Amino acid sequence: MFPSRLRTGRWLSRILVLTAVLIGLSAVPTIAQTGVRPAALDYQLYTLDNGLTVILSEDHSTPIVHLQLVYHVGSKNERPGRTGFAHLFEHMMFKGSHNVRSDSHLSLISQVGGDGNGYTTEDTTTFLETVPAQYLPLVLWLEADRMATLRIDERTFEAEREVVKEERRWRYEDTPFGLLTELMYDQAYSVHPYKHSAIGSMEDLEAASVEDVQEFYDMYYVPENATLVLVGDFETPRALALVKQYFDRVQKARRPVPRDIEREPTQTEERRVTLTQSQNWPLPTVLVAHHITYDGHPDAYPLHIAAKVLSDGQSSRIYRRLVYENQLAVSAFGNGSLIEDPNLFYAVSVVQPGRTTTDSEKALIGELDRLKTELISEQELQQAKNQFARDYVFGRLTVEQKASHLAHAAVIHDDVTTVDAEFDVFMSVSREDVRRVAQTYFTKENRLILTILPQASVGRSFLRSGGSQ
């Protein structure tokens, strides 16, 4: 149910472009604001008696339906000694329930032409299926079955733990730079669970037990801790009736979901750390990381704009200065990780052979500092907003993408209306806002400078010499 785009918007934007061109003749070139605006999502919000949040959004453009079930539990809910458990648990959700045999969840979906998957982040665990529209009852039934009656046994648990250990080796340990963020978060945090990665340590994976699985399930896999989003080709009353048919019978939790997560104390002095990696670290790497705020805080929006100015596209400041002009880096970027609890804004440089980590460090800090001392230009601000509009538009093409945005707004912002309202917030960010947040967060005492060096490489000599400028 997407209202057709307003045709007037197109003409208005053409006029704006024209105006910009005319102004451009007499002054510095100005970038026009794009006139496009993504269509607002049309949705209905419900809460079942057992506490399950339900969001339904009709989209009749293709005869398919996407289900996304988000549990508000991620790696930051893991207790000490059990890192990686939320993700390991997610794997267990594919191991059968009262009416579904182990490993047949996905085959039941594929046999109707559907795709299914699950993933775990620091804040949430998400299960998702896209199927031809007529199979909506099947995916609801499957999700309700494992929300209520997960089958947990020792043998399956131990076997799946081995799979997750292979995943850790493959994705992180045996991949060049695979441990980059794990090393950074470990250095940047002292007590908040963002200190550890979602995959967790081998030691903790090994220590987990089947009793932990049951405890986690009872604590977090309950209707009031879950948000069910459907986007696709259905009629809302019919879909709601089906949701109620399968989920109303899931029992309410017996106790409140714990939300006690240790706060990270304010960092008061600069941290400088140098590490050496013996494996899978082909080139020296410099990271500059600052503690920032959480997603949804008013400062979050100017921080996103700052990240775009630094790092979106080949005209962005970090790319231009470190990669293009000075060739200090093979790759360099900045990113504001804005998630549920205060996280990090970080800038990274993978150092070009023949260049020094010191040059990269100075350049990265220089770019962060510049945001504090100078206002970004009007053009940069407008460009960042246009890029943001593009992300918005291209990030809402599929039913899965739309559902992810709805789920994020409902779960992380606890306010589904932000799914559309944030667009205007971004468009109203000023240059002064960007400077203000830079001054707030990009301070010396609030930063970590992490240098990661390869251990004397045994790489090919021509690879080494082939790099120098």
Next chain:
Amino acid sequence: MKLAIFQPVTIILLAFLLLVVSVPTVAQRSTDWPRESPPPPLPAKEATFPHYEIRNLDNGLQVVLVKHHEQPAVNLRLMIGAGSASDPEGKSGVAALTGQLLAQGTTDLGATEIAEKVDAVGGVLDVGAGTELSFVNVLVMTDSFEFGIDFVGDIARNPSFTQAEIDRQRQQVLSGLRVSYDDPGYLAGVVFGRLVYGEHPYGMPPNGTPESVQQITRDDLQAFHNAYYAPNNALLAVVGDIDVDEAFLEVERVFGDWAQKAMPAVREMEMLQPAHRVVVVDKPGSLQTAIRVGHVALPRVSPDYQAFDVAIKILGGEGGNRLGSVLRTERSLTYSASADFVSRRFGGDFMGKTETRSAATAEVLRLMVDEVARLRGERVSPRELENAQAYLAGSFPLAIETPNAIAAQVLESLLYGLDLDDLPRYPNRINQLTVNDIQQVTQMHLQPESLSIVLVGEASAFLSDLQAAGFKDVEVMSIEDLDLESVDF
């Protein structure tokens, strides 16, 4: 950061496993939960292949237009019908570097201006080359459509190839290769390519080697561009929030005066016959071994293509995946196991792939080779074929969700000269296949005795096990000695 339970691209769909249902050691939460079978579907809705148009310019440029008004954005995709397979001999990486340089300067715009222009409107520019095509993709919002199409035209037609930008990009490629040579997956892929294709250009590393990239000159790039970037060797897709007639007029305006060229003769080379080899690339310190197993296979236009593709999906793809069942579900030996069939103009290859802990290397390799042999030696069960068909035919509505996905299917058909009327018939074509069809193509095209096998990992951890598992004549190479360009690799 997110961690998916299954690799997104090759989601592992596990066939019905008749596992003994284990008794729960812990009681379930809802004790009165009913014993039920999966619910029946609602009435089916028809999925039809969405409307698209193909129009041609007089100079031979084929234009695919897909109108889709849901979001205010347009995607422009120009495809040139030549890629790394057309690299000059001894100069792997020319097509890739040519593609990269397109974004680094035209006769009117410097690299900096190109970046500024596309970033200013919130657009995205993507250039590069694959094996048989090169591309310029531009994403813009609707109100920048005219800019976008002018931009694609300028970038594809008027590159300046300045020496300074060539040197800069060459350095990027060299540094990139340095990282890639530390990546077991990359190494396994390029070595597999050489084993399977021999000297055929399909087997050369598309981004070149540290040696070949240093040999490439400005003249090579200019010559590649002069030879292949021509309207009669190109396809353009204009996809999204457009009016088809208006968009076509814009295409005519920008590309109408692009002159045709005589295309160079295609270097048609015979595919090698599969020959059994086991190559270990020693990467000390690795925790896992990257394993690749396969051999050459059919060209895209082969009448056996569809049946062979389904056979390989049963081995390791969506809707089937015996490798996933055997290695992950039953034995917890890997996170991901799959098989792919890549098919091009003159031939293709199939490849089973996985990563496993070093100690399990020989066991996993034995299981993979045995699965290839079983696919040839035994008829697939009707149930397995039905499941694969149900997925492949049933997922048709998922495959036509976005205008880009629609355009990609049309472009592939045009690129290989396939019948466009087959696109809407895809579900029927899949459902017509029988167990006999699958057996026929696996018997004709699979040679389990002649597999190319690549293992990248800590050689000392598994070499002796390989002997015991029946793999003789194992060749061990160090990364330092790896010469991907050598004629007799």
